Amino acid sequence: MNIAFWSNAYDKSWAFLNFAGVSIASVMRYPYRITLLENYLDKTNLGKAFFLDNISYNRDGIVSFYEGKGIEGLLRRIYRGDKDPSLLKYYRRAVIPKHLYYIPQNGVINSNLFDYELYHNFHDLNRIIQCNTDLCFINVNQQNHLSSKIILQLADLVVINLYQDSDYLRNFFSNYSSLISKAVFIVGNYSMKSPLSCKRIAKLYEIPLEDIAPIPYNENFHIACKQGSAIEFINSNYFCDKESPNYLFIHGIRKAAYIILQKAEKNLALAKRG
Template identity: 65%
Template sequence: MKIAFWSNAYEKTGAFLNFAAVSIAGVMWYPYTITVFENYLSKCNLGKAFFGGHNLPDGRGGTGSYYEGRGIEGLLRRIYRGDNDPELLESYWQEVIPNHLYYIPQRGVINSELFDYELHYNLNYLINIIEENTDLCYVNLNHKNHLSSNAFLQEADLIVVNLYQNPDYLNDFFKNYSSFKSKAIYIVGNYTPKSMMTCKKISKLYDISLEDISPIPYNVDFHIACQQGSAKEFINRNYFCEKDNKNYLFIYGIRRAAFIISKKIKQANLIDKKELKPCGI
């Protein structure tokens, strides 16, 4: 099952932090296996959030020419040359949470435009390989008009939209991206209950179910954890925190988002039904 994370206000919603947190929360209580990656090259990536930028695989299955054998770029080149063996992925991904969460790292050895083109060209083959190995494929999409962003949004079974509590941005989304609504759920990123555009107001004004919305406030401690490569440790440490904990509202938001995704998965019946049980890390 293909799940896209997208926003028309990427920076303003803390979309990257939300993606990192929900990816981890998605396997904390639910028995799915997930592969995650980004469709853009940046120093601010999941590799840094999960590992501090260290201990990433070299992809030794490559031939050593050009950028082969180096992260997702090398994986795409192998696919382009006709190597579509599902076992190929094991040489390129990094295990984040044993037997549950995997990341395809990036090496930044080509420019962003070329990477976007090659990802777009090989996207279907890449997704097929991922779906042979894990239940779910999470992709964090750049909000810009990338070829691969448009392609994955069309192919996605579910779109997790990061909304911004500003009427102009909300109107822009619901006016210009209304085609997403049929397969969308919503995160209200950097959420503040003091805004006039609360979750209830957004639900009523734009005719979307409140059950499909999760508020996720900004959390400075999680931001720091991502910068230090300890995102999963932060989530694991705080996942069952009490209401009086300063991290509670953030944790509640990401747990709710993970629950909504799991509910949609079961409703769609696109992967085998599994008993919900805690996985832990």
């Protein structure tokens, strides 16, 4: 099952931090194997958040695409016709063994070429991933990329990162209404002082309040992601009490994970019946 994370206010909603946090929280309590990937190349990627020895980008950029590892190397193997599901074990890295895996970036090609390759090989890549995992979480760039379109189209569930601003909310509900039927919502960078509370957003746009999770920005988690210690941060704060400065953030990612996986379980059950 594919679950895409997307936002029309990617930076303002801190969608990257939400994706990292929810991904970790999703395997803290639930017995799934989840594979993570991104449909864009950037130095700020999940490898940097998860691993102290992040080597997603080579130092001098000399390594050719044909020698690449990570997601680029896997796409090249698929393009050449090698579509054996066992390939994945050579290109993904365990974040939490037996539960959470990440297909890292190697940064050996430019973003436009990567987007083109991902778009044309996504069906085969997806089949390989589905043979090795229960759920696939894909962090989708908000820009008008070829691969973004096919990923959102084929996703079984779309996690929309909203932003508490009238213009951004109108933009999403006016221009991306086709996603709503298979969406759950995160309100990122959430402020309780904003008049656009989750309850207000639910009422204005006629979406179920139980499908919305507020996640405030958390500077401590942001720092942890820069230092490759996102896992350690979530582990040490997962059961923090209400007096903790990290409580609202942890509560938000735990609620989001619960909503997402409840929806996923229903979809999986329906698929088995079908």
